[in-house]
Amino acid sequence: MQLPPPSRPQLVYLAFGPATYHQEACFSIVSALAHLGSPAGQAMDIQVYTDTAEPYAQLPVTVHLLDEATRQAWNAPHGYHFRSKHVLLRQVLQQHPLAVLIDTDTFFRTSPMQLFQRVRPGQLLCNMIGSRYGANQQCLLYKNLLTLLKQRGLADCRMPLINSGVIGLTAADAGTLEQSIAMMDEFHPLARSAYTLEEFCLAVAAYRKLALAQCPDVIHHYWSRKAQFRAKIQAWLRKHADDLLSEAALADVALVNDQLPRPPTLQRLGYKALSLTMPSRERQFARELLYGCYPYPNEFDRACAPAWWDKALQNLNERYGHIEPDRLRQCLRHPGLRLSLGARRKDIEAHLLRASQS
Structure with a gap:
């Protein structure tokens, strides 16, 4: 009996809304391909969940069109749009043994295969491991949630916080996402204005259960100074709009640097x-x-x-x-x-x- 081919690693994007998010996603994907060094189809699959397929027509990706009803369901019950990241990754891990979800405001410094090498059972890959939970006691997430989390034995002041611009897990650890989604739903009314609630809940779900790995050496996540980095990317897109994967376009990726x-x-x-x-x-x-x-x-x-x-x-x-x-x-x-x-x-x-x- 011939065995089915092993499942390739999945690089997953969620991109919808204004054009700038699609521009970011396209450049992030091209930067991955520029550093890959081999045809994408032989090394990994790239999946894009989006509200429009047109920006990705030139790229070797699988596009999944999302309608408004689906996006609203993923954001329910509070309309918290970052919740959809965890819902999507959980869905992908139901079909694949290993996946990395990456924010659009990123680009690769080196081969994306280095991301997948850091995803293993018992380990959560994030973009960056941050300070301890107790380091900023004025934070809304600290003031409103610490007592509750300590009472339940879920977290304490020593818990490391994370940046979730990258989330990598194996299917064996997909239950972590179930827990983070449940906590988002419960804690959102207690910390409605906390922009980082999504990655905080992921940190709590992983605490004492999963090892943490980070990848700032592989990924540049330009959550700060977005305007300057978007300007670089838009200039690259204008220059190479006719062929995003040409030799000249791939060579220019290195000039869109993190400085x-x-x-x-x-x-x-x-x-x-x-x-x-x-x-x-x-x-x-x-x-x-x-x-x-x-x-x-x-x-x-x-x-x-x-x-x-x-x-x-x-x-x-x-x-x-x-x-x-x-x-x-x-x-x-x-x-x-x-x-x-x-x-x-x-x-x-x-x-x-x-x-x-x-």
Whole structure:
């Protein structure tokens, strides 16, 4: 009797909603393929659960279309959308012995096969192992849930927290997801505004039962400074839209790196000196604008310019309240800043005025 072929590892994405999430997912998938070094079909399967198939037409993935009713059911009973991650991974593990669910705002530093090597029975793979539960006693999850968790013997202050941008499990440990889903459903009313409830419940479900492994050396998860990394990815997609898997496209993946583009130290000192000629409240704003204008040698770093400008305006507004257009124009036309921005000043002014009115 001929035995069926062994099941390949499953790399799973959940992507729906605005176009930016599909752009992130596409680049994450291409970065996996660029580092794989062999045809995807021989090494692993890539499954994408999504509300639209079109963005993935060029990629060697299996697309599963999700309708609104299914997504709502996965998020029930509280409409908590991160709950769907655990529901989906549990479903995949009913059919496959090993799977890794990865957030869209990621890209690979090295071969995705290194992820699967860290998934084994009795072990949970996460993106990163964080601090202990008791390290931040002002956290809502600590204040509202510690007593309950200790009474049930589920957790204590020594429990390590995790980042769930990556979740890898074997089918043998899929029960961990059952427990995390049940805890999300129970604890959501007690910590409704806790953004990290999903990964917290996974940490509790795994505590004292599963070993933890992490993979920041394999995956860059850009949950911070998203605008800059999205700008890099969108520039890559615009450049290679006609053939996402061409030799040139795969070569350019390495240029979309995990470094936040910043000018050299000497240049930053020059920007700081220039900003001292401006009112104190506008100095950081000026420096951040100039960071976006620096002629970075990497074309994808140069694509971050509008993201730098947007962040500069956001930071200014957060510190001092909404800046009126006339005040913004006055700031941008300060002699020192005007000279430094040069020919780009008019474009920057138009961009920021649009952003301030949106």
